[in-house]
Amino acid sequence: MADVEFTVEGHVAHVRLNRPQGLNAITPEMDDLLLAAWTEINANPEIWAVTLSAEGEKGFCIGADVSGGAERKSRMALGGGLTGIGGPLVTCKKPMVAAVQGFCVGGGFELAMCADIIVAADTAQFGLPETKVGIIGECGVVHRAMRQLPYHIAMQLILTGERIKAAEARHYGLVNEVVPYDQLADAAAAWVAKLNAASPLAVQAAKAAALGRLGHPLEVALATRFEPIEEYAATEDKKEGERAAGERRKPVWAGR
Template identity: 90%
Template sequence: MADIDFRIEGHVAHVRLNRPQGLNAITQEMDDLLLDAWTEVNANSDIWAVVLSAEGEKAFCIGADVSGGAERKTRMALGGGLTGIGGPLVTCKKPMVAAVQGFCVGGGFELAMCADIIVAADTAQFGLPETKVGIIGECGVVHRAMRQLPYHIALQLILTGERIKADEARHYGLVNEVVPFAELEEAALRWASKLNAASPLAVQAAKAAALGRLGHPLEVALMTRFEPIEEYAATEDKKEGERAAGERRKPVWTGK
């Protein structure tokens, strides 16, 4: 099997890091395969949600594979462009669930934070070990940590290199749910089903709007016109939602 397993089941794309012998550290080949996966996810209208997971119990991902040297051969950002570290940022337009277990550190932590929902096994540990081992480079991961964790907790991780366990991460709002490792896949699929119970086009428009003005003042966000939301008004799913409400039934979405 390839080091990245990509498959589509129903309306869910499954992207799985498949290099457990290397603690799922991301190689250049894996970056290429991940970019292919995100490109397909964004282009395929039959894909409504994504589950990002990893093989093995020891680690979700420990970041970039540096066994061949720290220098990367291309300017592609880590994670197939998803993180924005070291190259142009690729945005996944569909809602994403990350299923995390074991070590989730460095660039692997960054990759998990790119997801919209994080489900963690009770074995998960999140951390930024860079300063502890005397390495600090392009800092996408620290900027995400500062935005997704309380100020002092984020700086604790950044400055000490210490890790926090899954229950702590749940307490600080970093993850949505903590489950036993044996139930991780089931939990991730349950979250994907929750996402797909909503109108896929409405979800995509809402995600684009929410993230598109995240770094702006509230008054700027409130005055912004969001094209995906305006375009949604003319879709079949918008009409189906109205029909279903009038007929008091669950809507049947088509993603059109």
């Protein structure tokens, strides 16, 4: 089986790291498979949501595989997230739920932070070990941590290399839910069901708007017109939402 499994069931794409013997460290081959998966997910209108998971209870992902030396480093080793800054910096346009267990460190931590919802097993540990082992580069994970965690907690992880457990990550708002490991897959599926109960096109437009002005002042964001939102106004789903409200029933989304 491939070290990255990519399947589509209904309107949900499943991306699963499948290299548990290496704690799902990302090889260059896996990096290419991930890029192919994100490209298909973004291009396929039938895909409404994504789950990102990993095989093996011990680790979600420990980052880039550097066991073969410098020439074995994946693009992810340079930072960037879904494909790494050495390749195209990809943003997943569809809402993504990450299901995390065990070690989620370094580039693996960054990969998880690219998701919109994080569900963590109570076995999960999050950390940035780079400085502790004397390694530091253009770490995208550092920049994401500074934006997704309180300042002093992010600096604690960055400067000491220490890890925080799932319950602590939940306390700081890094993860949305913590569950026993044997309930992780079901919890992720429940979040995907919540996402797909909403209009898929509205969700995608909302995500694009939220991320599109994330680093800008509020005044700029409020003054910005977002094409995906304007385009949504003419969709069948927009009309279906209005019909369903008038008929007092649940809408049936078509994704168009």
